[in-house]
Each structure stands twice: as structure tokens, then as C-alpha cells.
């Protein structure tokens with residue numbers, strides 16, 4: 249059987265140093281700030297381990313023959329790519345798209361790196377061997393990985409090597425025959441409480457002289473010296489499941505990572521002291537494409553969910569028959585379909601990278617640019633349709649337990665489509681999705697998880713088929729000259 253939720257939860261009880269609200273948390277798995285969210289992650293493993301889901305969600309490990317998650321599958325054809333996608337889509341649906349860094353995200357990046365093993369071989373045999381054996385280990389143990397690949401903001405007007413002190417951003421402070429030692433911070437690693445290990449790497453451009461910041465290493469969450477500095481827990485702040493239906497269970501906490509002299513053995517180092525390789529590992533292998541393809545699949549599930557919310561809000565408020573409301577819903581439906589269509593397009597126009605079949609980068613980067621811009625607009629439309637209904641709500645579910653207040657709730661929460669409880673339940677869900685602190689963090693996430701929009705537009709520029717476009721212009725201009733008469 250593949251790994252199940254209980255096995256996964258036990259694997260998290262590893263003594264990691266996670267700090268929250270002024271304290272070092274002991275046993276974060278059962279702590280009120282993380283408890284329900286790590287169990288939501290566990291439910292992904294339970295889902296894939298169910299006998300009726302085995303075929304859809306898993307494939308046999310090439311080394312052990314045992315079923316492991318399809319997130320590790322390396323597709324060699326269009327149909328395998330689509331088969332893998334339906335597993336990722338099924339996982340995304342379980343969190344209505346609200347778990348952005350579910351295990352399939354970094355697994356997709358690592359699988360993409362593995363597809364580009366030859367590039368790592370050119371960087372050094374030792375690094376290729378480390379990557380190959382780590383990929384197999386992670387796959388066969390169905391590990392939950394996260395990553396921290398961006399440096400802390402500090403002074404963004406200066407390069408990583410020009411900051412006020414040498415190790416604001418994590419870098420290699422020392423190395424010996426056993427491995428490297430890391431010192432400094434990485435900006436964020438989402439899902440730190442849920443992950444078994446973190447990939448630490450650099451994706452922002454580096455220049456000669458920045459070699460100490462150009463490394464890729466796999467670090468267990470309980471590594472000596474690794475400090476996880478958690479942001480505020482929305483799960484802890486959630487009033488109840490009814491009041492905060494999403495933040496109470498899907499809060500994949502983002503943490504700043506501080507490496508305080510963390511030793512990493514060479515067997516877990518894939519890139520070292522090479523600024524060109526730090527970039528090539530993402531863009532000259534399918535890694536970046538695979539990780540962001542997973543993001544679009546997850547976003548598709550989320551947008552379908554938000555579309556469903558928008559429709560139910562308009563039915564609940566009795567405005568579904570108004571032509572302009574139907575137009576707004578039609579616009580939102582078209583936007584969901586755009587994301588769905590882009591995913592289908594990436595797949596159908598995919599191509600071979602060696603023996604592996606990979607999504608079309610040009611379609612992917614277009615989808616990233618457009619969906620980063622689309623999400624805030626999409627959320628805005630939902631807010632516009634919902635009006636003050638997301639605010640005109642009882643303070644908490646406890647109000648229903650007081651007969652006097654419950655009576656007033658019944659008189660004030662009216663709807664042509666549902667009773668007062670149904671109305672409150674729906675609008676509390678809508679607010680948690682788009683208006684609560686959790687919902688607002690999601691807006692920031694969709695806008696920035698893969699870099700600011702200028703970054704994704706840069707990728708679209710880099711991968712565009714310019715020749716096709718400019719050839720058409722040249723071809724057309726060659727059909728006339730300054731001596732030609734009109735007509």
C-alpha cells in the first residue's frame with residue numbers, strides 16, 4: 249500500500265524547531281496553530297491510499313514496484329502527462345485549490361530536475377548522483393517537500409552579495425569533505441509545518457561573485473540549526489469550523505527559514521558554487537515548467553470553487569435573474585474556462601525533452617502572466633456580487649446557541665433560496681475565501697508565488713516564438729514597396 253495519513257503524520261513528529269508567538273513549539277503536529285492543517289495534508293495521503301483511488305493516484309515505483317504518488321511520475325507521452333494531471337487535479341479538489349504547496353508542487357520541480365539529469369552531470373558527476381538518488385529516495389518514501397528559493401527582501405535595490413551583512417541571504421559559509429555549511433535566511437517556505445524536508449536553492453538571478461549563494465541542497469525540517477519562523481497562524485485565529493471553514497483547516501503556514509550553521513552532506517547537494525547552474529537547473533530542465541504547471545492545475549480547481557461560490561451567492565441573494573448579474577457570472581465562467589483551456593493547450597502542444605513529455609512552456613508562461621492578473625479581478629467580481637452580505641453576519645456560530653439571538657438571526661438573515669443558517673454558512677465561507685486574513689493572503693499568494701508579474705512576463709518574453717510573429721510582419725512588408733500604387 250502507498251503511504252497513508254497516519255504514517256505521514258508520524259513522520260512529521262521529528263523535533264523540528266518551529267517558533268510561533270514567542271515560543272518554540274513542541275510537537276507542532278498536535279498544536280492548535282497547525283493541528284487541523286497538517287491533518288488536511290494527511291488526508292491527501294489517505295485519499296491516494298484508498299483502494300478505489302490507487303489506479304488514479306499512484307503508479308508502481310520503478311525500483312520497488314510498490315505504489316507511490318503520481319506526483320513523482322515522469323511522463324513519456326501525452327496520455328501519461330494527462331493521467332498524471334488528473335491525479336494532481338483530484339488532490340487540488342480536496343482543498344478546493346486552497347493548498348498551494350501540497351506535496352505535488354516541489355515533487356514536480358524535483359521530477360523536472362531529474363529529467364534534466366544530464367545537465368547536472370555536466371555540472372559534476374557527484375551532483376548528478378546526489379540528485380538521482382535523492383529523487384528515488386523522495387519518490388519511494390512519498391516525501392512531502394517544500395522549497396525556499398527566494399532571498400529575504402532586505403534591500404531589493406542591491407544584489408544579494410551587496411547587502412548590509414554577508415549572510416542576510418543564506419549562503420555557503422564553509423565546506424569540507426563531508427559537505428557544505430549554510431548560514432543566513434531564505435524569504436519564505438510555505439507549508440513548513442507539513443513538509444518533511446525543504447529544498448533550499450536560488451532562483452533569482454545571480455552574477456559572478458555571488459557563488460556562495462548559488463547552491464541547491466535538500467535539508468530535513470529537523471536539521472540541527474534550522475529555525476522555522478512561522479507567520480501568524482490563521483488556523484489558531486479561526487473562531488470555529490463554521491465561522492472560518494477554510495482557514496481553520498487549510499492554513500499552509502508560510503515560514504521564514506533561518507539557517508544557523510546548518511551542515512548538509514554532499515549526498516544532498518545538487519548545485520554548488522556555480523551561478524549559471526543555479527539558473528540553468530530551473531530553465532534548462534523541465535523543473536520550472538513542471539512546478540508551475542502544477543500551480544495552474546491547482547488554480548483551476550480553486551477558480552471553479554470560487555465560481556460556484558459566486559453562483560450560490562447570487563441565488564441566495566435573489567439576484568441571479570438580473571441580466572447584468574448573469575453577465576458578470578458569464579464573465580467569470582469564461583475566465584475559469586480560460587485557465588482550463590490553457591492547461592489543455594499546454595498538454596496538447598507539449599513536446600519531448602529527451603524521452604520525457606513536458607507541457608508547452610510558451611502556453612505555461614502565458615497562463616502564469618494572465619492568471620496572476622486575473623485572480624485579483626476574479627475575486628473582485630465575487631466581492632462585487634456579494635455586497636455587504638459577507639459582513640452582515642452573526643459574530644460567531646455561538647450566536648445560534650442563544651435562543652434570543654437565534655430568533656433575531658432568523659428574522660434578519662433572509663433568502664429566497666435557503667434558510668437563515670444556510671445563508672450565514674454560505675456567506676461566512678465566501679468571506680473566508682476572499683475577505684478574511686486567510687483570503688487576503690491567498691490573493692497575495694496568487695500574485696507572487698512564482699515571482700512578481702514582471703518576472704513571469706520576462707519568462708513569457710523569453711519563451712515566445714518571436715520569429716513566427718516577426719516573420720509574418722517581414723513577409724507582409726515584402727509584398728509592397730514605395731513605388732506601388734494603392735489597389
Ligand SMILES: Cc1cc2nc3c(=O)[nH]c(=O)nc-3n(C[C@H](O)[C@H](O)[C@H](O)COP(=O)(O)OP(=O)(O)OC[C@H]3O[C@@H](n4cnc5c(N)ncnc54)[C@H](O)[C@@H]3O)c2cc1C
Pocket residue numbers: 349394395396397398400401404435436437438439502689692693696697698699700701702
Ligand atoms: C503567500 C506567499 C507564499 C510564498 N511561498 C514561497 C515558498 O514557499 N517558497 C519560496 O521560495 N518563496 C515563496 N514566496 C516568495 C515569493 O517567491 C516571492 O514573494 C516572489 O518571488 C516575489 O519576490 P518579493 O516578494 O521579494 O517581491 P519583490 O521582488 O521585492 O517585488 C515586489 C515589487 O517590487 C517592485 N520591484 C522589485 N524589484 C523590481 C525591479 N527589479 N524592477 C521593477 N520593479 C521591481 C515591483 O513592483 C514588485 O511587484 C511566497 C510569497 C508569498 C506572498
